Amino acid sequence: MNWEPRAAALAERVTHRSSRWRAPVARTPRHQLAPRWWERGPDGWTLRDGPSDEARWLDAAYSDKTIVTRVSGLHADLAATGDRPAGLPTSSSTLPSLNVSMLQHARLGDGDTLGHIGTGPGYADALACHRLGDKQVTTVDVDPYLAEAARARLDEMGLHPAVVSLDATGDLPGMFDRIVATVAVRPIPASWLAALNPGGRLVTTIAGTSLLITAEKNDEGGAAGRVEWDRAGFMHTRHGADYPPRLAALVTTAREHDGDAIGTGRYPVVHVTEAWDLASMLDIMVPGIEHEYSEDDEQRVAVMVHADGSWARATARADECPRVHQGGPRRLWDALDDIRTYWLTNGELPVRGARVYVKPDGSTYLARGKWRAKL
Incomplete structure (x- = not known):
């Protein structure tokens, strides 16, 4: 050959x-x-x-x-x-x-x-x-x-x-x-x-x-x-033959049910996992969210779920502000919108280019300007 x-x-x-x-x-x-x-x-x-x-x-x-x-x-x-x-x-x-x-x-x-x-x-x-x-x-x-x-x-x-x-x-x-x-x-x-x-x-x-x-x-x-x-993106470390089961049942709930909180989002529906900086900032602030996204000629639908039982569904046409349903102990779409507001207010997200400090036990801290986060 x-x-x-x-x-x-x-x-x-x-x-x-x-x-x-x-x-x-x-x-x-x-x-x-x-x-x-x-x-x-x-x-x-x-x-x-x-x-x-x-x-x-x-x-x-x-x-x-x-x-x-x-x-x-x-x-x-x-x-x-x-x-x-x-x-x-x-x-x-x-x-x-x-x-x-x-x-x-x-x-x-x-x-x-x-x-x-x-x-x-x-x-x-x-x-x-x-x-x-x-x-x-x-x-x-x-x-x-x-x-x-x-x-x-x-x-x-x-x-x-x-x-x-x-x-x-x-x-x-x-x-x-x-x-x-x-x-x-x-x-x-x-x-x-x-x-x-x-x-x-x-x-x-x-x-x-x-x-x-x-x-x-x-x-x-x-x-x-x-x-x-x-x-850069890589598969997560795993400890056995496969990853733990995903949150399929909660995704179904998020797709089909009305939320405890129903309102209008501040910004158009976004495919979060394709917006790398936005996704990274969100996972620093609220780690462990799973995402689902679909789009056709009529509408965009974004679903977010978390292992603590929180979920969100945002639905809208093109660049319209979405109808948002949220349930569980946290408001996941609100957290996403807060990050997008920070981005518009400050011109960029602080996570890219941040300084990194790792303690001997692996505790990791990020800092850029006045922004601080612990992984």
Whole structure:
């Protein structure tokens, strides 16, 4: 299979010509790490098998797109033709440009050791091994199958990082100059700070947001840094084979029932999860909201639900102010409107570019100007 020109073209798209990451991208046979994967269409997830359709395989592997390899508890490697899993993706080969960006944010030096959280198929680890040497790379994943498959496939490429299966929110297997997480966490595990060498650098994202945090370990055992202007989104860390059940019953309530409070919203209905800064600010202020959005020629409908029983439904045409139904102990749509008012009043939301302070126990604080928040 003539994959090398595809990898070289991908490297040209996702790195600049003087980047130290250009050669690793060009040298990595990404298709070998994801021989089977899931594609989502209108009717759900469909299994794709690379060896039986090499043109599709190469197109998928050498595009700058995420390749989903596991949905709910079913890995594509272990699926049968006709399987149609339901649920959320639980492992993937993240789009190459984002993998490169996360590694660039780590500011890796030639002699640095790297702890990578979230092995998945192993693409980021292949890049890191080419850049640093495999003896300087340790990668961990909660899923034993994922770890073993990545180890075997990297080994076939001649790359031999330390690959460990464990829950990364616990103790890590070593001490590192850099830790890069391609899974999202909240809060930052204290074990990650403990595993950083003095002056070491942490790169991670905050679950429920698109916030990318970089921070350097200080003498007190905590870390200080910032929310980068870049945006990044990753799957949340999980502790078992799948994520906890979602709030489907409450979503049904929110779709169909009148609220305890009924009124008119201040602003048009917005697709919150597509408005990354707005969604991130909302999740900092009211963490854990689940969203549903639909739109047709007649109207937009946004639904918000929370595990505490709060819910909201906003319905309107185009840019009209919506009719809003809310129930439960909190008024979720009011919280969203308050953030939008802050945005209009101040010109921007404070969360992007905020300073970050992490205590040794993982407690994380954000600050920008007069604004403060604790994760």
